[in-house]
Amino acid sequence: MKKRVYSFVALMLALIMVLSACSDSGSNSSNNLGGNDSNTKETSDNANSDNSDDGGLSAPGELPISGDKISLAISTPRWPNTLSYEYGENALTTWLQDQTNVEVKWNLLPDADKLQKLNLELSSGGDLGDIIMSDFGVDNSFLATYGSQNTLLPLEDLIEKHAPNIQKQFEQYPEIKTAVTAPDGHIYGLVEYGNCYNCNRAMRFWINSDFLEELDMEMPTTTEEFHQYLKAVKEKDPNGNGEADEIGMTGSPKSWYANVHQFILHAFRHFDGNGLYIRNDKVTAAYSTEEWREGLRYLNTLYKDGLIDPSAFTNDESQMKQTVELNNGNTVGAVAGGGQHVFAANEETRKRYDIVLPLKGPDGFQSAFRNDYGMIGAYKFMIPASAKNPEAAIKWIDFMYTEEPNARGRYGVPGEHWEVPQGSVAANGDTAKFRILGKDIWQEPQSAHWHGANHVWSRWGSDAREKLPEGQFDLETDLYEAAVAYDKYASKVSVPKFFFEPDNAMRYNELREALKKYYEAATADFIVGNRDVEKDWETYISELKNIGVEEFIEIQQAEYDRNWK
């Protein structure tokens, strides 16, 4: 009796599960198809109807965007320091609505996991409104994937019809258009124009000028002189506290070009941010060359002499700052980093560190990093295929490509947070374009802007800021001057940001991640001596080949030959 009940229940259960599995997948797939169909239909309908009568929208490039008040839904990560995004509370929202007659309906996503959230919403047919705005950390393979699935709207026709300012950017910088055009010929996302001279020359290195003076030494110009300087720091107690507590050099793998090896290895071989370079139209992995090995030998000697802080390979940015700030900033002889602000917390410490020009290696080789494609910034705008009003959306985005929304989006309200000075000199030596009133609100809690979410084309870089008075720490001036000096040693070797077909993009991403992880770990191991530069180099090279370094180079070489030669 009991057995029969069991088997009956079991049978029923099995049946239910089979049925529900069927109906589940059935309804899912039909749902998805239905959703996509209606989406694409809707947009094409929209496009058609809008061509026949202009739906109250203005002529291309003219404000206000719409005669009648319309609304657009925008998905963007909620910046924790922007206190409100609403009309009447946020200065940028208010100003934009008054200019365009477009009300923004916000769809604010958690900032900490924005890319994950965006992936989830896109792959499950979530409603992302009319515009996806801000830097989600999206790359080309993301766009290739979702573009080919018709989840993102191709923008090139919309741009041609409605967006004169975006076209202007494409004409002025054709590289940007090449870089954002997918292999299928469509444009799925729009990038920010990177107008930052010093950011593209940011593998910098800094020396404690007080120590130099105390030791009565000249600024090192060769790897050998640098070695001598570090030794002196370690042995001669330049901070004068009677203890041998000085640290030769430190850094951090998790900050802005603050790895200990990146700057120094440039005395042996040139390479870009991914450890690659292009010379005579040939893509090469710098980390598999003999010169790289020679550089590791040198770094290993430094490490063996106790001149490199062991925690430099694990520090995060705030740990690096703590190390540099020991003894009121009188401990570390040399630090790697894009600017003094990433490794020093106090203004006094920041002023103490002077820039080191590219060092000359033992064979006389000397080079500096330069990112030749820095103008191609992060993806800032996309339009989801489910957008209800793509024409108004592209017109709104197009307005962001004019001057004022960019300045307001980065520095706040003119006259309140910044102003145009009268003929004073900028950090980059030209006429200053702006002066910050009071403190830069960029990192402060504020309701003036969206923390650069709409920032796509600034006509002047941050180095167009008025020079600060003598004696004050002026990051922009320091970095600009350093960048000018470094540029003399830089050559065009960096690898462009390729846009691969979805399959190639996936393979490329896999290989890039795997290789990067492996060579960076191995580089640290070679420096600290966990691997022997003499004995283990062959194993390292063959392991690189196992991971697929040759295929990785081939994929890029083919793409380079096709579109970038």
Added chain:
Amino acid sequence: MSNSKLALTRSDKIFYFFNDLFLLMALLAVLYPLIYIVSASFSDRLAVVSGKVVLWPVDFSLEGYVAVFKDPRILLGYMNTLFYTVAGTSINVVLTIMAAYPLSRKTMVGRNMIMYIFAFTMLFNGGLIPNYLLIKELGMIDTRWALLLPAGLSVFNVIIARTFYQTTISQELFEAASIDGCSHVRFVWNIVLPLSKAITAVLILFYGVFHWNSYFNAFIYLKSDHLYPLQIVLRDILVQNQIDPTTITDPVSMMRKQGLGELMKFSIIIIASLPVWIVYPFVQKHFVKGVMIGSIKG
């Protein structure tokens, strides 16, 4: 125990000495980070960044706490989390008792089968995207219900409660009550609940802590920032996104969250975990007891 008068042997003494030493070190290892966070939260921001804070606060400052209390989102997140915790825990406890009691009765038809089905969901589920689609079709996306109903019942807790009822509420008790005309509902309300306060306390604590700390469901199902619980706000402030250095367009943008993060980091951690710190000592004894009860196989 100490009141047993047996003298400790030499080897016992050595053992106790090292045991105490070991426990003391374990205590210090756990306690030090806590003290450090408390001290850092009362210290000046620059002193913390410069590594001057070792044990006690340096350059006493309430700046961090002022910033936290001035921030409307943190207060709103706090209120939201309180709501989710209270409402969610209530739903959880009611449902769990309603599921666990019948399943503990031997007279219930097919209870083993139901238990198997319950247990099945512990091991297998549809996965993230089907779940999301389900919640979307049910119309719960971007509503408070999305945080309350999908996590309405934890099978693990049902098993604990069921085992408790099975072992402590005997069949004869219900038989005696039913002779006097008592129904199951009344039996649960008037007899079972008063007799099983310990397990109810454990359920409240388990579910309460779960709701207080939970963030993933909110991350997936919510879009309106006025619904966000505290944990999402915290993550946004504290977690630094990885930035591709080749796309940096402004040297200052590298320091994106530091201003806020370093100022509030420690005070916010203290404030966010304060309720749990306050409640925990009072329910801790139930906690241990409850888990022990649940662990006895029924």
